[in-house]
Amino acid sequence: MYILFAILILTLLGLALGLSLGIAGKYLKVESDPLIEQVEALMPGSQCGQCGFPGCKPAAEALVSGTA
Numbered sequence: 001m002y003i004l005f006a007i008l009i010l011t012l013l014g015l016a017l018g019l020s021l022g023i024a025g026k027y028l029k030v031e032s033d034p035l036i037e038q039v040e041a042l043m044p045g046s047q048c049g050q051c052g053f054p055g056c057k058p059a060a061e062a063l064v065s066g067t068a
Contacts, residue, residue: 036060 040060053059053068062068 033064036064039063 036057037060040056043056043060045056048055051059053062059068
């Protein structure tokens with residue numbers, strides 16, 4: 001009997017937390033700069049690290065902000 005209560009409580013807790021994370025992810029979404037996405041789309045996406053950045057996204061951010 002106690003095991004059924006534990007399973008029920010954990011299931012309800014998981015559903016409640018999952019729902020709250022889903023809602024928070026929808027309403028607290030961080031909007032990115034569309035110019036960064038456009039610059040990143042123009043990059044090759046290969047040979048990561050040879051330009052001095054760990055990937056294309058940080059390189060695109062540096063190009064848009066003018067620090068590269």
